[in-house]
Amino acid sequence: MIKHALSVTRQADFAAWYQDVIAEADLAEESGVRGCMVIKPWGYGIWERIQTVMDAAIKDAGVQNCYFPLFIPLSFFEKEADHVDGFAKEMAVVTHHRLIGDGKGKLIPDPEAKLEEPLIVRPTSETVIGAAMSRWVQSWRDLPLKVNQWANVVRWEMRTRMFLRTSEFLWQEGHTAHADRDDAMAETLRALEMYRAFAEDVLAMPVIAGEKPENERFPGAVATYSIEAMMQDGKALQAGTSHYLGTGFAEAANIRYQDRDGGHSLCHTTSWGVSTRMIGGVIMTHGDDDGLRCPPRIAPHQIVIVPMLRDNEEDTAILDYCRSLEAELKALDAFREPVRVLLDAGAAKAQTKRWGWVKKGAPVIVEVGPRDVAGGNVAVIRRDRLYQDSGKLDTAFVAKGDFVAGAAAMLADIQQGLHAEAKARLDANVRRDVTDLAAHFGGDDKFVGWAEVQWSRPTGAVLDGIVEQLKALKLTMRNTPLDAAPADGTCFFTGEPAVERVLIGRTY
RNA sequence: CGGGGAGUGGCGCAGCCUGGUAGCGCAUCUGCUUUGGGAGCAGAGGGUCGCAGGUUCGAAUCCUGUCUCCCCGACCA
Numbered sequence: 001m002i003k004h005a006l007s008v009t010r011q012a013d014f015a016a017w018y019q020d021v022i023a024e025a026d027l028a029e030e031s032g033v034r035g036c037m038v039i040k041p042w043g044y045g046i047w048e049r050i051q052t053v054m055d056a057a058i059k060d061a062g063v064q065n066c067y068f069p070l071f072i073p074l075s076f077f078e079k080e081a082d083h084v085d086g087f088a089k090e091m092a093v094v095t096h097h098r099l100i101g102d103g104k105g106k107l108i109p110d111p112e113a114k115l116e117e118p119l120i121v122r123p124t125s126e127t128v129i130g131a132a133m134s135r136w137v138q139s140w141r142d143l144p145l146k147v148n149q150w151a152n153v154v155r156w157e158m159r160t161r162m163f164l165r166t167s168e169f170l171w172q173e174g175h176t177a178h179a180d181r182d183d184a185m186a187e188t189l190r191a192l193e194m195y196r197a198f199a200e201d202v203l204a205m206p207v208i209a210g211e212k213p214e215n216e217r218f219p220g221a222v223a224t225y226s227i228e229a230m231m232q233d234g235k236a237l238q239a240g241t242s243h244y245l246g247t248g249f250a251e252a253a254n255i256r257y258q259d260r261d262g263g264h265s266l267c268h269t270t271s272w273g274v275s276t277r278m279i280g281g282v283i284m285t286h287g288d289d290d291g292l293r294c295p296p297r298i299a300p301h302q303i304v305i306v307p308m309l310r311d312n313e314e315d316t317a318i319l320d321y322c323r324s325l326e327a328e329l330k331a332l333d334a335f336r337e338p339v340r341v342l343l344d345a346g347a348a349k350a351q352t353k354r355w356g357w358v359k360k361g362a363p364v365i366v367e368v369g370p371r372d373v374a375g376g377n378v379a380v381i382r383r384d385r386l387y388q389d390s391g392k393l394d395t396a397f398v399a400k401g402d403f404v405a406g407a408a409a410m411l412a413d414i415q416q417g418l419h420a421e422a423k424a425r426l427d428a429n430v431r432r433d434v435t436d437l438a439a440h441f442g443g444d445d446k447f448v449g450w451a452e453v454q455w456s457r458p459t460g461a462v463l464d465g466i467v468e469q470l471k472a473l474k475l476t477m478r479n480t481p482l483d484a485a486p487a488d489g490t491c492f493f494t495g496e497p498a499v500e501r502v503l504i505g506r507t508y
Numbered sequence: 509c510g511g512g513g514a515g516u517g518g519c520g521c522a523g524c525c526u527g528g529u530a531g532c533g534c535a536u537c538u539g540c541u542u543u544g545g546g547a548g549c550a551g552a553g554g555g556u557c558g559c560a561g562g563u564u565c566g567a568a569u570c571c572u573g574u575c576u577c578c579c580c581g582a583c584c585a
Contacts, residue, residue, distance in 0.1 A: 032577070158581095218585060350546095351546045354545085
């Protein structure tokens with residue numbers, strides 16, 4: 001019987017387990033402000049890694065970073081009807097700019113200081129960036145225009161969950177303007193592919209990229225694409241979105257250009273984003289009953305050295321040995337970056353530190369005690385295979401030089417192994433033989449995955465009916481995978497000839 | 509917004525029904541003994557019980573009001 005580091009298992013209560021991982025791995029905590037969290041150093045360190053790698057990919061695509069205001073005038077939203085319809089229910093509004101005492105020891109908004117026009121705390125920035133684009137785009141020579149910002153946004157969600165849906169969250173939002181549909185659509189799909197590759201290669205999180213059905217589109221978009229990841233409980237997580245916005249936003253913000261022939265045309269715009277939700281995805285993709293398993297590429301520390309200090313004269317020798325090990329490891333590259341090493345020489349007990357790093361999911365933990373120093377060894381624990389078959393902690397005692405020589409390859413192996421494990425789970429849980437959704441999703445299986453069915457892509461009332469039918473089973477359509485096999489049968493819902501395949505499942 | 513739960517040392521909780529000025533575990537500090545699967549023993553410090561009223565000789569406990577957070581649901585880029 002293995003003694004695990006967490007008190008709740010995934011099998012027993014997945015939701016409680018998720019919250020326990022966040023607490024035990026020191027990723028984040030409740031802030032006392034409704035739906036908002038404090039992201040702690042380890043959690044924020046993961047976000048910084050996501051930012052670093054994603055930012056490089058964004059810049060590689062010729063997109064430039066900018067920063068736009070947190071506050072957006074209400075009138076900006078009113079210009080695009082679908083957009084405001086989609087967000088109206090969840091917008092935080094600033095109405096006053098000053099407080100006064102109410103005479104009872106409390107502060108209240110000063111009625112004299114009411115804003116003439118309310119300001120919205122941005123839920124997304126299409127409108128304010130569109131206003132800038134209308135100034136910046138004059139000629140066909142100004143296109144394409146591609147900007148991105150790293151920012152916080154606020155959406156007043158009814159129900160929040162740490163990382164997955166918080167009232168305030170951190171993200172990047174890319175916004176581009178193009179001369180025509182083809183160029184804008186190419187950009188939309190480029191961003192989608194960037195996200196797919198990022199999720200797979202960096203987060204080790206396999207995803208399915210596809211187009212969202214009409215009812216799941218971003219408010220105001222002509223087409224919305226997503227990457228969908230499967231969590232260990234079989235639910236889907238929308239981990240990134242990319243939208244082709246057509247000319248609607250360009251019309252609302254008056255983004256026009258003069259073409260080669262002297263005529264004026266509306267731009268075609270796109271927007272795309274990923275957020276701190278990705279961290280929730282990493283937790284539910286790679287976490288186990290001992291906490292998080294952090295993929296090496298986003299681990300703030302890839303290798304943590306834990307000296308077994310005992311407050312005696314041996315400590316100096318142990319620390320010297322650890323420092324030389326740290327220096328050797330830091331000189332290495334893994335994934336074409338310097339290896340990130342932490343020598344945890346703090347005052348806590350060695351065992352406490354070890355289990356702390358296990359729960360945080362540091363990919364490799366290296367323990368160094370007096371016996372290792374004497375023998376020139378290190379004791380290595382891989383987070384992706386913590387236990388021997390016997391249930392004992394799997395600590396490998398190897399020569400220090402051998403460990404250093406193989407460290408980069410070990411990190412690559414862990415990264416690859418985590419991906420393979422998650423990919424196998426995704427593949428095994430997408431079912432293409434489902435004939436009865438109620439039976440499949442209503443059975444005793446605790447963690448049902450997704451069903452892929454053929455459909456005729458109906459619209460309007462027929463689509464609404466399907467959505468209602470799925471809703472009764474707590475199901476939604478995730479996306480129509482871009483790389484699915486061509487349709488060759490009839491629609492699961494209407495019986496008409498099918499045109500494509502669509503994924504169905506429960507979602508976060 | 510509907511349903512449920514919770515606000516008591518840093519954290520997690522008990523006490524409340526049957527009022528008598530607060531207790532436990534973890535953490536912290538000190539000492540000694542330990543040390544490669546989360547140490548043991550002894551001792552110490554730290555809270556006036558979300559907030560505001562009320563009842564009472566006396567309120568964490570009873571009453572009224574109020575605020576906040578969490579969970580489930582509805583909703584949702």
